[in-house]
Amino acid sequence: MRSTTIDELRSEVEGYIEAAKSAKGDFAMRFLNRAECVLRSYEDVPERFKNVYFKLIEDIGNDME
Structure with a gap:
């Protein structure tokens, strides 16, 4: 597990x-x-916070299908 700030996570994701x-x-x-x-x-x-990105990732993946 990593420990970081929300800004670092946001940037990477x-x-x-x-x-x-x-x-x-x-x-x-x-x-x-x-x-x-x-x-x-x-x-x-x-x-x-994570769930917002999980939903975004799911939506983008669905659009690619």
Whole structure:
């Protein structure tokens, strides 16, 4: 588990999300999976904050199908 600030988490996850939006096919899904893994690895971050990004990742993944 990692310990960090919300701003660091936001920056890292949003970077993967933006990369997924720019990528195609399997590469896009890999970036979304990486963003999800990063969210799960951080501790001391409110669950409700994480859930916003989990929902965003899910929505983007559904749009790619």
